[in-house]
Amino acid sequence: MHHVQKEALEAAASPAPRQRLVIVGNGMSPGRALEKLFEAAPEAYKVTIFNAEPRVNYDRIMLSPVLSGEKTFDQIVIHGDGWYVDHGVTLYKGHRVVAIDRDARTVTSEHGVVEPYDKLIIATGSTPIVLPVPGCKLAGVLTYRDLDDVTAMLLVARSRGHAVVIGGGLLGLEAAIGLREQGMEVSVVHLMPTLMERQLDTPSGLLLAQAIEARGVRVHTGANTREILGTDPGAGPSRVRAVLLDDGTELPADLVVMAVGIRPSAALARDAGLAVNRGIVVGPDMRTSDPDIFALGECAEARGQCFGLVAPLYEMAAIVAAQLAGDATAAFNPSATATKLKVTGINLFSAGDFSEGEDRQEIVLRDAARGVYRRLALKEDRLIGVVLYGDVAHGAWLFDLLKRGADISDLRETMMFGPGAAGGAPLDPTAAVAALPDDAEICGCNGVCKGKIVDTIRAKGLRSLDGVRAHTKASASCGSCTGLVEQVIKLTLGDAYEAASVQPVCGCTALGHDDVRRLIVAKALKSIPAVMQALDWTSSCGCAKCRPALNYYLLAAWPGEYQDDGQSRFINERVHANIQKDGTYSVVPRMWGGVTSAAELRAIADVVDKFAIPTVKVTGGQRIDLLGVRKAQLPAVWADLNAAGLISGAAYAKGLRTVKTCVGSDWCRFGTQDSTGLGVKLEKFLWGSWTPAKVKLAVSGCPRNCAEATCKDVGVICVDSGYDIVFAGAAGLDIKGTEALGHAETEAETIEIIAALVQLYREQGRYLERIYKWAKRVGAAAIKAQVVDDAEKRRALYDRFVVSQHFAQTDPWAERVAGKDAHEFVPIADLALAAEGRR
Amino acid sequence: MTETIWTDVGALDQVPRLGARVVRTPQGCVALFRTVDDRAFALEDRCPHKGGPLSQGIVHGANVTCPLHNWVLSLETGEAQGADAGRAATFPLKVEAGRILVDLSALAGQPVLGKAS
Ligand code: SRM
Ligand SMILES: Cc1cc2nc3c(=O)[nH]c(=O)nc-3n(C[C@H](O)[C@H](O)[C@H](O)COP(=O)(O)OP(=O)(O)OC[C@H]3O[C@@H](n4cnc5c(N)ncnc54)[C@H](O)[C@@H]3O)c2cc1C
Ligand code: SF4
Ligand code: FES
Numbered sequence: 001m002h003h004v005q006k007e008a009l010e011a012a013a014s015p016a017p018r019q020r021l022v023i024v025g026n027g028m029s030p031g032r033a034l035e036k037l038f039e040a041a042p043e044a045y046k047v048t049i050f051n052a053e054p055r056v057n058y059d060r061i062m063l064s065p066v067l068s069g070e071k072t073f074d075q076i077v078i079h080g081d082g083w084y085v086d087h088g089v090t091l092y093k094g095h096r097v098v099a100i101d102r103d104a105r106t107v108t109s110e111h112g113v114v115e116p117y118d119k120l121i122i123a124t125g126s127t128p129i130v131l132p133v134p135g136c137k138l139a140g141v142l143t144y145r146d147l148d149d150v151t152a153m154l155l156v157a158r159s160r161g162h163a164v165v166i167g168g169g170l171l172g173l174e175a176a177i178g179l180r181e182q183g184m185e186v187s188v189v190h191l192m193p194t195l196m197e198r199q200l201d202t203p204s205g206l207l208l209a210q211a212i213e214a215r216g217v218r219v220h221t222g223a224n225t226r227e228i229l230g231t232d233p234g235a236g237p238s239r240v241r242a243v244l245l246d247d248g249t250e251l252p253a254d255l256v257v258m259a260v261g262i263r264p265s266a267a268l269a270r271d272a273g274l275a276v277n278r279g280i281v282v283g284p285d286m287r288t289s290d291p292d293i294f295a296l297g298e299c300a301e302a303r304g305q306c307f308g309l310v311a312p313l314y315e316m317a318a319i320v321a322a323q324l325a326g327d328a329t330a331a332f333n334p335s336a337t338a339t340k341l342k343v344t345g346i347n348l349f350s351a352g353d354f355s356e357g358e359d360r361q362e363i364v365l366r367d368a369a370r371g372v373y374r375r376l377a378l379k380e381d382r383l384i385g386v387v388l389y390g391d392v393a394h395g396a397w398l399f400d401l402l403k404r405g406a407d408i409s410d411l412r413e414t415m416m417f418g419p420g421a422a423g424g425a426p427l428d429p430t431a432a433v434a435a436l437p438d439d440a441e442i443c444g445c446n447g448v449c450k451g452k453i454v455d456t457i458r459a460k461g462l463r464s465l466d467g468v469r470a471h472t473k474a475s476a477s478c479g480s481c482t483g484l485v486e487q488v489i490k491l492t493l494g495d496a497y498e499a500a501s502v503q504p505v506c507g508c509t510a511l512g513h514d515d516v517r518r519l520i521v522a523k524a525l526k527s528i529p530a531v532m533q534a535l536d537w538t539s540s541c542g543c544a545k546c547r548p549a550l551n552y553y554l555l556a557a558w559p560g561e562y563q564d565d566g567q568s569r570f571i572n573e574r575v576h577a578n579i580q581k582d583g584t585y586s587v588v589p590r591m592w593g594g595v596t597s598a599a600e601l602r603a604i605a606d607v608v609d610k611f612a613i614p615t616v617k618v619t620g621g622q623r624i625d626l627l628g629v630r631k632a633q634l635p636a637v638w639a640d641l642n643a644a645g646l647i648s649g650a651a652y653a654k655g656l657r658t659v660k661t662c663v664g665s666d667w668c669r670f671g672t673q674d675s676t677g678l679g680v681k682l683e684k685f686l687w688g689s690w691t692p693a694k695v696k697l698a699v700s701g702c703p704r705n706c707a708e709a710t711c712k713d714v715g716v717i718c719v720d721s722g723y724d725i726v727f728a729g730a731a732g733l734d735i736k737g738t739e740a741l742g743h744a745e746t747e748a749e750t751i752e753i754i755a756a757l758v759q760l761y762r763e764q765g766r767y768l769e770r771i772y773k774w775a776k777r778v779g780a781a782a783i784k785a786q787v788v789d790d791a792e793k794r795r796a797l798y799d800r801f802v803v804s805q806h807f808a809q810t811d812p813w814a815e816r817v818a819g820k821d822a823h824e825f826v827p828i829a830d831l832a833l834a835a836e837g838r839r
Numbered sequence: 840m841t842e843t844i845w846t847d848v849g850a851l852d853q854v855p856r857l858g859a860r861v862v863r864t865p866q867g868c869v870a871l872f873r874t875v876d877d878r879a880f881a882l883e884d885r886c887p888h889k890g891g892p893l894s895q896g897i898v899h900g901a902n903v904t905c906p907l908h909n910w911v912l913s914l915e916t917g918e919a920q921g922a923d924a925g926r927a928a929t930f931p932l933k934v935e936a937g938r939i940l941v942d943l944s945a946l947a948g949q950p951v952l953g954k955a956s
Contacts, residue, residue: 544897544904567857828860829848
C-alpha cells in the first residue's frame, strides 16, 4: 500500500500534469484494473469514479453468503473508503452517469456533475433480465445483482413467508438457498429440464436438483412462468401474491426473485455513438471504437463474446491497466472458465465444453453410493471439458490440464482419479489418497483437509470413523466423502483401524438403518427405487424386510411429498385391517381414550348383525374387536362404522395404537386431573402418524395408576401439581417399567412434550424398534435433553410433527369406502359364482 | 396329462406391480402375481406352511413372502426358499396383448383348494 505523504510529494514534483482517467461503474473489474494500474504506473493518472451504487467496491460474488447470513457486508468490501483516499481517487457514490460527450470529452452524472476525461473506462456491468410477464412490475418482484437487492430480500425474508426464484442457474440457486437459510419456504422455477444446464450435463444436473431439494427448496424444472399474481388492489397497494405457471400451478409468493440472465449494460455507450453489438465492442486491446474509451467487464464484448464470471474479467482488467500504463502490445485472450456453486455442502465443478459430439470421447465415473459423478470430455488427446459432482478435489488439477491444452495421452487411464493416481500408478484407492497433499480437501461440507484428519487421529488416538467424525466433522454432514475419510484413517492407522460393524438392514444392502436414513435425507432420495439405485441395492426390488423399512423412512423424511407405496407394506397396513390365521380380518374402530357411547355401541352391534361377524371381543387396549370379517366385506363394514363416526383404530399400524385412560377427576374420588379428557386429546392429536413401531399410551388420574401408564411407550400420571410424563416402558415380549421424562404443569405442555418425543422417535427410531429399545440405544438422557430441557428443540420437533400430521390424519377406512385401492378387495376374476356358498 | 385350456382372467394392468390379485375358482383361489419387470405368475393361494393366503404377501424379485409367518416362496416354482420345505402348486400362465391367460386345467377334478381369500 502506498503512503499518502509520499504520493503527495511525488504528485507535487511530477513534471507533467497527470492525465485524467474517468471510470463509469465501480464494480469488480475496474477495481482490479486500478490495482494493476497503480502498481505499474502510480503517477500516471488522476482517477475519478462514478458509481450508480452508493458504495465502495465490494466482492459481488460473495453476496450469496451475505444473503444466507454467513457473512456481513463489511466482510466482502474489496476497497474501503481509505483506499480511495490513499490513491487520490475521487469516488462519486450514488452518481449514475447519464451521458458521455465524446466531442467535449466529458461525462455527466444524474446529479449534474460534469467531469472531463483524457481516458475513459466504461465498466457498467450488466442489468438483470426481467421477464416481461404480466405482474413483473409488482412490488415484491426483485432481481439479484447488488447489495440493495440483498437488503430488500432480507427484509421480506423476515416474514418467513414464501419465495419463488425464477431461474435455476447459479445465481437463482444461490438466492434460493440463501432465502431458505433465512427461513423462507422457497421454490425454484426453471424453464429447462435440468438445473444449471449451461454448466452441467443432465446426470449432474439431476444430482444437483436432489441436493437442492434436500435443503428444503422445491425445484420445478421444465416450468414456464405465465404470470405473477398480485394481491387485491382494494386492500392497499398491490404486491406479489403468487406465481402462476403454464401448467396452471400457482405457487404462493411473498417474494419473487428473477434470476433468468443478464444483459450487458451498453445503453450509455450506444447513446454516445460507440460500436455496440450485444455488449460494447472492444478490440483485443480493450479499446472501443473510440481509442480513448475502454470498455471493461461484463458490459464489454471481446472477440465476439461477453463474459459473466470474474476470472476472464480480471484478465481484461489486467489488459486495460497495461494499455493505460503504456504497453500497447497487451492483448486479451480469454481462456476457459470454471464454475463452482457457492452453496455449502454442494460440491460441483464444471469447466470447458462437455457437449457430446462425434469428434470427442468421454470418460464417465459414477459412484452413486458416494454421490460422486465425474465426466471428462476429450478431443484428440486434450481435455476440453470437465464436470465433477460430489467430489471436486481434483478440479483444480484437471482445470489446469484443460487450460494448458496439455497432451493427456499418458494420463488417460488414471486422470479421472486425480494426480495421485495418474502416471501409471496402480488404482489402489488408498494409494490415490496417500498421494494427496496434506492440504487436499477431503470433506467439502465442513472444509476438512487430509492433514487435519491425520493430525487429529494421532493427537486424539482415534480408532474409528465415528471418532473422526466427532472430532473433525469430516463426513459428518452429507457423508459423501465417507469413503475418502475411511481411507485416510486406514492409511494412518493400518491394522489398528476399527471398521464400523453395522448390522445391515437386510441382505439387499451392506448399509445399516441409520446410514440409510441419513442418506435418504442427504441425497434427497424420494422413492424406493431411487434409494435402491443410489445406495447400490443388490437386489432388483428389495425384499419383505427392507421395503417396509424404506417406505417408512421415506414417509418420515418427506411428509406430504412421498407417495406411500402400498406394495411395500405388510398386508395389515396395506388394507387397514389385521389378517387372521384363516385369512379373514379383524376390525377395530378407534374408541378415543377408551370412551364410547350408546350410539357407537349400537352401530357396532348393527354391523355385527348385518355382516354376521362371528366374534366380538373387548381388547386389552380398551376397545372392541370384530373378528372374522371377510376381506371383500371390509369396505362395507367400514362404511357403516364411518356413518356412526367411527374411524380406523389402526390396530394393525406401526403408528399410534391406543391411549388407555382411567376415569380420573370426572368421577373418581382420587382423581387429580381430567385423565380421560387428556387421553382423548392425546389420541386425537397423535392418531394417523406412522412411527418406526407401534406406539401405545396411557393416562392415569393419580399415582394408583389404573390405566397402567408405567408400562407403556409413553405414560402420563396426573398429580396435584400437574402431569408426570414417563416413557420407554414395555409389557409385551419384554417387561420393563417406564423411566421419568419430565413434569408439565398444563395439558398443552404435556401434549407438546409428548408430540416432540414421538417426532424424535420418528426421526431416529429404526424400523420395528419400539420406543424402549430406541431409548436404550440412544440414551434416555439424550432424549430428555432434547424434548424437555431444550425448549427450542422441543418446539422445532413439535412443529415438524404438526406438519407431518397435516398429511397423515385422513381416515384410511373412509378413503377405501370412497374407492381407494378397490382392487385389493375384489377378485380379478370369479370363475366360481357356483362356489359362493362355500365361502 | 390334461389338455391345455387358456382362460382369460383379466388384464395385466389390473394387477399392481409387486402385487397380486385373486382368481376365484370352484376349487378355491388362485393368486396372480406381477413382478417389478412385469412378469406374471399363477400359484395356488395357499401357503404350504399353514395355508396362509399368498396373494396377501409382499412380492419381491420373483418371490412372495407369506403374510402369516414369513415363509418365502418362489413364484417360478412355488418352492419354499431357505430352510423351509414345501411347495405351492403353480399354473401355466402367459400374457398376450396385455391379457393374462392361465391354464387351470390341472384344477379339474381336484378337491377344493385353500379357503383363504
Ligand atoms: C387384540 C389384542 C388382544 C386382545 O384381544 O385384547 C391384541 C392382538 C394382537 N397383538 Fe397385541 N393385542 C392387544 C393388546 C396388546 C397389549 C396390551 C396393551 O396394548 O395394553 C400388549 C402389551 C403391551 C405392548 O404393546 O408392549 C400387546 C403386545 C403385543 C406384542 C408384543 C410387542 C412387543 O414389542 O413386545 C405383539 C407382537 C408384535 O407386535 O410384534 C402383539 C401383536 C398382536 C397381534 C397384532 C398379532 C399379529 O401380528 O397378528 C394381534 C392381532 C389381533 C387382531 O387381529 O386384532 N401384541 N398386545 C389387543 C389389541 C389392543 C387394541 O385395542 O389395539
Ligand atoms: C449474486 C452473484 C453471485 C455471483 N457469483 C459469481 C461467482 O461465483 N463466480 C464468478 O466468477 N462470478 C460471479 N458473479 C458474477 C460477477 O459478480 C460479475 O461477473 C462481476 O461482478 C462483474 O463485474 P463488472 O465490473 O463487470 O460489473 P459489476 O460488478 O456489476 O459493476 C458494475 C457497477 O457499475 C454501476 N453502474 C452501472 N451503470 C452505471 C452508470 N451509468 N453510471 C455509474 N455507475 C453505473 C453498477 O451500479 C455497478 O455497481 C456473481 C454475480 C452475482 C450478482
Ligand atoms: S386409582 Fe385409578 S381410577 Fe382411581 S383415581 Fe387413581 S387413576 Fe383414577
Ligand atoms: S402360513 Fe405361510 S408362512 Fe405360515
